Amino acid sequence: MQGLTATLLRGLWYVALPGAMVRPGAMVTKTLLGEPVLIGRGRDGGVFALRDICPHRGIPLSYGRFDGETVACCYHGWRFDTAGVCREIPSLREDQKVDVERIRCGSYPCVERNGLIWVYFAQAGEAPAGREAGPPAMPVFGDGDAPGAAIMLPFPCSTDHAAFGLMDPTHAAFVHTSWWFKKDPSRLRPKEKAFEPSELGWRMVRHPLPPQNIAYRLLGQNVTTEISYRLPGLRVEEIRGDRHAVVGLTAITPVDAENTEVWQFFWISMGWAGLMRPLIEHLMRVFLDQDRVVVVRQREGLVKAQPRLMLINDADTQARWWMRVKDEWLEAQQAGREFANPLKPMTLRWRS
Ligand code: FES
Ligand SMILES: [Fe+2]
Missing domain, CATH: 3.90.380.10 (Naphthalene 1,2-dioxygenase Alpha Subunit; Chain A, domain 1)
Structure with a gap:
């Protein structure tokens, strides 16, 4: 309390932004709790939050393109779905076996409630549970x-x-x-x-x-x-x-x-x-x-x-x-x- 910094709490839901600020097919990048977070809305209307860093070379995914289903990195075109799972590596040839789906960029639990997009910051990767299973309702x-x-x-x-x-x-x-x-x-x-x-x-x-x-x-x-x-x-x-x-x-x-x-x-x-x-x-x-x-x-x-x-x-x-x-x-x-x-x-x- 005395100084310029505060201890940040985890295991809780945070308001990221109003849902109206993210149209279907759009994405927004934010820094929350010191982490780069990419928030988007799929073509189906659902919201999602990914770690805004490409696991290949670390460039923010937000420089890439989102087609409403997958985000394509701007550097080598790796594609990630809204759960953060890699779906495609364009440079691979047919005989080159890489288990693409084991590559993940990281995602955050993300829900829209009362017109707000809430993101959950886990303590150690755990899913939201107990009294914080969902964000508080108004x-x-x-x-x-x-x-x-x-x-x-x-x-x-x-x-x-x-x-x-x-x-x-x-x-x-x-x-x-x-x-x-x-x-x-x-x-x-x-x-x-x-x-x-x-x-x-x-x-x-x-x-x-x-x-x-x-x-x-x-x-x-x-x-x-x-x-x-x-x-x-x-x-x-x-x-x-x-x-x-x-x-x-x-x-x-x-x-x-x-x-x-x-x-x-x-x-x-x-x-x-x-x-x-x-x-x-x-x-x-x-x-x-x-x-x-x-x-x-x-x-x-x-x-x-x-x-x-x-x-x-x-x-x-x-x-x-x-x-x-x-x-x-x-x-x-x-x-x-x-x-x-x-x-x-x-x-x-x-x-x-
Ligand atoms: S840095 Fe993202 S695909 Fe290579
Ligand atoms: Fe005031």
């Missing part, structure tokens, strides 16, 4: 529902500092200052929220939202919210009224130990929200960029002085929980046992 909305708004900004910070930003209840008055969203830092109000452990993390217990707020009134009566945080860096906010619901997901996906992609998605049950998409995404980007600017400046200090950092009560308690849950994940993996959530229900108090 509440309220179905597997096939794509988000109505989606943005990403690259943050030049580790996943730890990106995660701290997500769960930081007291920075808004100082960081998020736009004409349409402004809190007066000299008029902070006391806050008190109940938290409890939940799947691979914790949640802020469901509570009612102020009925006088116009934005919430669009959702109907009795609007409530629940916010959950879980490994490997997902914040899910579910706001529900008796007529409509909005689900927000922020996902922090490590590019490497000191760079992070911060994705933000919204699923919105009001049909007319589709027309507002450009405006909603613009506002999301303005908001998220304020968080990004802070970590750019923070990096300046971390690089210059490698300071020891502080976490104080209760405002930084969730940051501390993040580190505890992460440590437990790593310890459980090392000991080959089940993850046991170390957190207890707790009420946190702060001013914001």
